[in-house]
Amino acid sequence: MRPAAAAGLLAALAVTALLAGRTESVAAIAAGLLVACLLAPRRWRSVYLLGALVPAAGVLVITPFVETIGSHPLWNGPVVPVLGHLDVTTEELADGLFQALRLAAVTLAFAAYALLLDHDDLLASARLARRSALTVALATRLLPTLERDAAGLVLALRGRGVEVTGVRGRARLLSPLLATSLERGLNVAEAMEARGFGRPGSTRVPPPAWRVRDRLALIAAPLAIGAGALWL
Amino acid sequence: MALTKHLIEVRDLCFTYPDAPGPALDGVSLTVEAGERVALLGPSGSGKSTLLRALAGLVPHFHGGRFEGSVTVDGLDTRRSRPADLAGTVATLFQESEEQVVFSDVEREVAFGLENVGTPPDAILPRARAALASAGVARLGGRRVGEVSGGELQRVCLASVLALEPRLLLLDEPTSQLDAELGDVVSLAGEGAAVIVAEQRPERVLPAVDRVIFVEEGRVLLDAPREEALRWLGRERPAYLPRRPAPVPPRGCPAGGLVCRLERVTFAYREDLPILEDLALELRRGEIVALEGPNGSGKTTLARLVTGLLEPDAGAILRTGRASYLTQEPGRHLICERVRDEVALGVGGDRARALSALAEVGLAGAAERHPRDLSSGERERVALACVLATKPDLLVLDEPTRGLDPERKHDLVRLLRAGAAGRATVVVTHDPVFAAAVADRTVSLARPGREVLAPRPATFTGSWPAITRRHASSSVAPVPEGTRAPCVLAWLGARDPEARQRHWTRH
Secondary structure, three states: OOHHHHHHHHHHHHHHHHHOOOHHHHHHHHHHHHHHHHOOOHHHHHHHHHHHHHHHHHHHHHHHHHOOOOOOEEEEEEEEOOOEEEEEEHHHHHHHHHHHHHHHHHHHHHHHHHHHOOHHHHHHHOOOOHHHHHHHHHHHOHHHHHHHHHHHHHHHHHHOOOOOOHHHHHHOOHHHHHHHHHHHHHHHHHHHHHOOOOOOOOOOOOOOOOOHHHHHHHHHHHHHHHHHHHOO | OOOOOOOEEEEEEEEEOOOOOOOOEEEEEEEEOOOOEEEEEOOOOOOHHHHHHHHHOHHHHOOOOEEEEEEEEOOEEOOOOOHHHHEOOEEEEOOOHHHOOOOOEHHHHHHHHHHHOOOOHHHHHHHHHHHHHHOOOHHHOOOEHHHOOHHHHHHHHHHHHHOOOOOEEEEEOOOOOOOHHHOOOHHHOOOOOEEEEEOOOHHHHHHHOOEEEEEEOOEEEEEEEHHHHHHHHHHHOHHHOOOOOOOOOOOOOOOOOEEEEEEEEEEEEEOOEEEEEEEEEEEEOOOEEEEEOOOOOOHHHHHHHHOOOOOOOEEEEEEOOOEEEEOOOHHHOOOOOOHHHHHHHHHOOOHHHHHHHHHHOOOHHHOOOOHHHOOHHHHHHHHHHHHHOOOOOEEEEEOOOOOOOHHHHHHHHHHHHHOHHHOEEEEEOOOHHHHHHHOOEEEEOOOOOOOOOOOOOOOOOOOOOOOOOOOHHHOOOOOOOOOOOOOHHHHHOOOOHHHHHHHHHHO
């Protein structure tokens, strides 16, 4: 599928998850997106999945304690200053689950975008505002690049017999990572200028033809949003 | 537009980088005609890269600084024309491949420059693919940039500049990670294009150039036709003469105990793309092994396997004692605020050992400085001190000569040979001259799916029984006992470039 069509569909699914009112609908969307993320190579996906699922789990755990809805208490706790009376009701649990699934669906949509889509192709799809699109594409690549640089640093240190462990060990990498990132940014900018970036009269590689599934994805995107708003 | 009969005309160029204590270029004047092939030689930090940047207009436009004199390229004064305006007419290949890549797809990366200079859309991809083929990496067309090896990436970057079919091609150490398979880089430029190539391996470019410029401390010491330049180099800078790697004399150090043994080792980053298969290798104390092979053949992977930084998918690796590994571009992998602390990091903070290792690499006076305040060459020596300080039983250096000028290479050979007796040393390299000077024997890997190119006899006079070819995709040559090395460049065909070309074409 063309990245532009896939990105449109992912964005539509995220919007649908925000609009849908039923827990099972949101759960189905989140499950589908989770399966999509699991198609990515194992070495890359764990960071993104953690980033998507840990906040959702946090919402699930915290919501029942900070909400005050429902009339079917499961647990009555003490009165805590600022927070008030702590309790957990069936309705709070249900709402916590719903909000957690909603957050998971949205973050999983972004994870699927980062893990599965070719950002270069997305950039190529942007026929207008190429400078902005390229900036976005380069910024999108910052995290994987930093991750690769960090892996290089860890490897170099392991090569000298130094194991990088714990928060303090990893924190020592931040300063050299930042310096390396700045150096690379300057060098890439220099190379882009030398290769004529920003010169008037630029042309583009002709985009590949749209296929049936690309068209179907584009049709499905507004339909999913409509369904989310009206029925799900 | 100024009218000039030369493709390049540089007049009294002086340039000082912002905040630099002295000029990087000092009174440089030269002209280059269309179609000329020029080698730019000189020590590290002598101003070669700055001169190339001045010809591309990046100095002063991108870097700022104090610029005096004038540079005219194809009639355009670089003070008035921005680098982007010169793009297409001028194409520059920078030293660091990873830091000039914009896209994550190989084909799109090569197409980027073509798009910028307004190439007709239908011609972009065919020209990009043709350039990839010229650079010998047509097979990488559908690959991701992050999946290719350092040498392959350098070829992709080379393809990016060749695709532009420029009138002036500027190459800054284009062969630092390239195997000999690509042959003569200079002749890849189109007919009528001028090429200026800065290079630290003179033997790779001097046969293909018409003229040599030697730069030192920002000044042009020599600007002469090749034959005259060779005589001058012989008199004034003999280290820069192209050398054939003469067989090394017997080292006189017999094989020591076994330090590392690989038994039927297989490794793949992707299940469908094995890098090493069924590989066997032994490394013994006292020997230096040069690990060679074409780009993408798995040299770095093997280096990481023997040091325990990677685990094999199958087979066994038996190792005794401590192993240390020096990465490619090690100067980028320094994390401490002071050089002394950086070196002491791997030896439990033992500053005496750190200072001793720094003295070994000639940096005793830099112990209290910040690593990032040092030059790139000094940073790499700090990184070398970091691994030497650990006094490893197995030392693996990955492309240690990248960016080193011939005199520093000579120093590195002396340093490695001086400490060779106490450890097994593996040097991953594309530099046959360095390999012949430093190594006792050579292990050659072939690219997956290709046969090993030729057997590579050992240069060591002792007994090396266990190096045997196991598989076409990761073969190591059999090492006959008691043999001496042949001239490595002779094997590569340096005495007869046409024969070499025939050899490569045949294979």
